[in-house]
C-alpha cells in the first residue's frame with residue numbers, strides 16, 4: 001500500500017497528534033489510519049536569519065504516522081506566512097482585494113519557502129508515495145516538487161474560497177500562481193462556486209487544469225458524544241445556571257475579518273433596538289479567540305470589536321444584565337460542544353467562508369427533542385447544503401435582527417422540522433467522506 005504524505009503549513013501540535021482536537025487533524029484522521037503516513041510542515045519555531053543553513057529537522061513517530069518538521073527563519077515566517085499568505089492571499093481569496101498589501105519582496109519569500117519545503121520533502125520521498133498538499137500557503141509546492149524531478153501523484157486541496165478571476169488577477173503574480181497549479185494531479189476546492197471561479201481562471205490563462213469539488217465536513221458522531229458528555233461538564237452547567245432560564249445565542253469564530261463579526265454585533269444591536277421585548281431576556285455569548293495578532297488588520301479588528309461590544313453593553317446593559325458576553329480566549333472543544341447544545345440559536349454569519357465547520361458542529365450538537373436554530377450567512381460555503389437554516393445576508397443588520405427574533409420565537413415543531421432536514425447532510429458530508437473521496441480521485445487519476 002502506498003504511503004500517504006500530507007503537507008500543510010503547520011503540522012498538528014504534540015497534543016493534537018495523540019488525540020486530535022480539531023481542524024485538519026480531525027478531518028484527516030480516517031485517511032491517516034490506513035497504512036503508513038508522513039505529515040510534513042513547519043515546526044512552528046522561528047530561528048535567526050543567520051542560522052538558516054543550520055535549521056533543525058524535527059521527527060516524531062506516533063503509531064503509523066511520522067511527523068516531520070522544519071524551522072523557518074524570522075524573515076521567512078514574516079514574508080511567507082504573515083505577509084504573503086495571510087496579508088495577501090487570505091484577503092484576496094475572501095474577495096477583499098482592498099485589504100491586500102502586496103509587495104514583490106514578500107512574493108519572492110513565499111515562493112522561496114515553497115521551494116525550501118520541496119527540497120526538504122524530496123529528501124524523504126519514496127517512488128510510490130502519494131502526496132496531498134493542504135491550502136493556500138502551499139499553492140506552488142507541487143510545481144516546486146516537479147521542478148526537482150518528483151513524479152509522484154500530488155493532490156492539492158484549498159480550504160478557503162477561490163475568487164472570480166476578475167478579482168484574482170489583481171494579484172500581480174496571479175497568472176504565474178495559476179500556472180504552477182498545473183503540477184497537481186488533482187485540484188480540490190470546497191464548493192461549486194470555487195470550482196467555477198478557479199476553472200474560469202484556468203481557461204483565461206490557457207491552462208490545462210480542472211478544479212473538482214470536495215466539500216469538507218466534521219466527524220458528527222464524535223461531536224455528538226462530546227456534546228452529550230459536555231452537557232454534564234461543570235463549566236457548561238455554570239453557564240446554564242448563569243442564564244437563569246434565558247435563551248442563549250452563541251457565536252464561535254476565530255477573530256478574523258472574514259467572519260463578519262462587527263456586522264454580527266450590529267445585527268444584534270438592531271435586534272435589541274427593534275425588538276425591545278427581548279432586552280434583558282436573552283444572552284449572547286461570542287467566543288472569539290485572537291488569531292494572527294501580529295497582522296495589522298487583525299489588531300484593528302480586535303479594537304473595533306472591543307469597542308462595539310463595550311458600546312452595546314453600555315447602551316443596552318442593565319444592573320443585572322449584560323447583552324453580549326464576549327470572550328477572546330480559546331475554549332476546549334468538549335466545552336464548545338456542550339455550549340452549542342445549550343444554545344437556542346447560533347449566529348454563523350461570515351462575509352465569506354470556505355465551508356464553515358461551526359455551522360455543522362452546531363447542528364450535530366443539538367438535542368433532537370429541543371433543537372436550536374442555525375442562523376447562517378449565504379456566503380458560507382456550507383450554505384448551499386444547509387438551506388433549512390435561517391439564511392441571512394450578513395451585511396444587512398435588520399435581516400440578522402429579524403432572523404434572531406424568528407429563531408427565538410419559533411415553535412418547537414418548526415425547530416424540529418428544520419433540524420430534521422439539516423441533520424442528514426451533516427452526516428452525509430463528513431470529514432471522512434471528504435478525505436475518502438479526495439483520495440479516491442487521486443488514486444483514480446494515478447491509475448488512469
Ligand code: ADQ
Nearest residue numbers: 159216252253254287288289330331353354355356357358
Ligand atoms: P476556519 O477559518 O478556522 O477554517 P471553521 O471551518 O469554522 O473556520 O473551523 C474552525 C474550527 O475551529 C471549528 O472546528 C471550531 O469549533 C474551532 N473553533 C472556532 N472557534 C473556537 C474557539 N473559540 N475555541 C475553540 N475552538 C474554536 C478554514 C476555512 C473554513 C473551512 C475550514 C476547513 O476558513 O472555511 O471550513 O478551514 O476546511
